[in-house]
Amino acid sequence: MNRPDCAEKLPGVFHMYRRKDGNQLSFEDFFLPFGGKLSGENRWVKLADLIPWDELEHHYATQFSKGFGAPAKPFRMALGALIIKERLQITDEELVEQIKENPYLQFCLGLEAFQYQAPFDPSMMVHFRRRLPAAVVNDCNERIVRHAKQRMDEECQEEHDDPDDGGESASTSPEASNADAAAAKSNQGILLIDATCVPGDIRYPTDLSLLNEARETTEKLIDELHRQVRDAYGHKPRTHRRRARRQFLAVAKQKRPRREKIRKAIGQQLGHLGRNLASIDALIACGACLLAAGRHWYRKLLVASELVRQQRILHHSDSRSIQDRIVSLTQPHIRPIVRGKARNQVEFGAKISISVTGEGFAFLDRLSWDPYNEGDDLKVQVRAYRRRHGCFPKVVCADQVYRTRSNRAFCKRHHIRLSCVFSPGHSAISSRWRHC
Numbered sequence: 001m002n003r004p005d006c007a008e009k010l011p012g013v014f015h016m017y018r019r020k021d022g023n024q025l026s027f028e029d030f031f032l033p034f035g036g037k038l039s040g041e042n043r044w045v046k047l048a049d050l051i052p053w054d055e056l057e058h059h060y061a062t063q064f065s066k067g068f069g070a071p072a073k074p075f076r077m078a079l080g081a082l083i084i085k086e087r088l089q090i091t092d093e094e095l096v097e098q099i100k101e102n103p104y105l106q107f108c109l110g111l112e113a114f115q116y117q118a119p120f121d122p123s124m125m126v127h128f129r130r131r132l133p134a135a136v137v138n139d140c141n142e143r144i145v146r147h148a149k150q151r152m153d154e155e156c157q158e159e160h161d162d163p164d165d166g167g168e169s170a171s172t173s174p175e176a177s178n179a180d181a182a183a184a185k186s187n188q189g190i191l192l193i194d195a196t197c198v199p200g201d202i203r204y205p206t207d208l209s210l211l212n213e214a215r216e217t218t219e220k221l222i223d224e225l226h227r228q229v230r231d232a233y234g235h236k237p238r239t240h241r242r243r244a245r246r247q248f249l250a251v252a253k254q255k256r257p258r259r260e261k262i263r264k265a266i267g268q269q270l271g272h273l274g275r276n277l278a279s280i281d282a283l284i285a286c287g288a289c290l291l292a293a294g295r296h297w298y299r300k301l302l303v304a305s306e307l308v309r310q311q312r313i314l315h316h317s318d319s320r321s322i323q324d325r326i327v328s329l330t331q332p333h334i335r336p337i338v339r340g341k342a343r344n345q346v347e348f349g350a351k352i353s354i355s356v357t358g359e360g361f362a363f364l365d366r367l368s369w370d371p372y373n374e375g376d377d378l379k380v381q382v383r384a385y386r387r388r389h390g391c392f393p394k395v396v397c398a399d400q401v402y403r404t405r406s407n408r409a410f411c412k413r414h415h416i417r418l419s420c421v422f423s424p425g426h427s428a429i430s431s432r433w434r435h436c
Helices: 005-009 043-050 053-061 075-088 092-101 103-108 124-131 134-160 174-185 207-228 241-252 259-285 295-315 374-389 405-413
Strands: 190-199 335-338 346-357 362-368 395-399 417-421 433-435
Touching (some): 043 134, 053 075, 053 134, 075 092, 075 103, 075 124, 092 103, 134 362, 134 374, 190 374, 207 241, 207 259, 207 295, 259 295, 346 374, 362 374, 374 395, 374 405, 405 417
Antiparallel strands (some): 190 346, 335 346, 417 433
């Protein structure tokens, strides 16, 4: 049997291809399968239905004045934009483009009809994050969970009051009501608690690269301040920036430089930084103003000065750790968090404590940029569970670090079973979980 030419070129392929005329499709001819209406099965429509926007909008409006000032964007648009950005993991500019193209995203933001213009500028995301700090977001999460639980209770009540039951549920005896009240006061539900680190968006920090970045910052600051007092001060202070750059690259370009070379390079960068900081003080004494150059310069100078102080202490001592160590000049609040994991011993970001209920509701109970012992949060998280549900949990699932003497006594006093995970190689534990 003779095969076509295409089959000879592609052995084993017997599929047929039909070329369509007019592949250049015009957007006027594009067919909308939902007939001009949004589909209720879309994920963004379902997400918008879960959030009590009216209740949150009233609480959000109290932060602004009523008489004067430019009108702020609605709360639904602010919170919805932050949720969409985090779920899609995109930039602020890409978020605005996605909103312009997707009618479902516009509905999630509270727009009444589809529009081709962007509802806000990408720079507004900075104001949205500032107006919705962690405390406000946690309060919103509490209200969303409360709203969801009310829905679940109403659905259960409707199933319980079904008229097909013959009215037996309406006529309950006093003994049954007392039993229900006693059951409501007893421990109920499962609480899962754990702590983790949220990695910050920074490059991996090294002492030498941080000092080089701080040196370049001080050099730019010297150039900016010298413009203000050029007539009074005279020549620009010498910074030796080319020599300092060569000294940094001589070590940074090596794949595995020795410790002695790194130490020598750090000492050289500290010397350049010390001279630059002294030149900045001289320029300010001559009449230069940091605020005239920009408020961000004042912040950068403070961070660079603190970095020099810390690195000098580490350079002249045997210790490799210091309190409140700076690992990023642009985000000085980020701290190294020792996790002890096999892949990453140290992570850089915020440490958080999270609790998850048996129904699947998650709560952020603590966020700290400084390291802390998560075992101290068990009592706080259990009491928060009681405040949200009206009773203590029946079982608390946590890691071994939570199994302290104080926490075990607390759980025993409130009739809570504490289940902890032990390492797989623990010889004394036959099962994965141990209950107390």
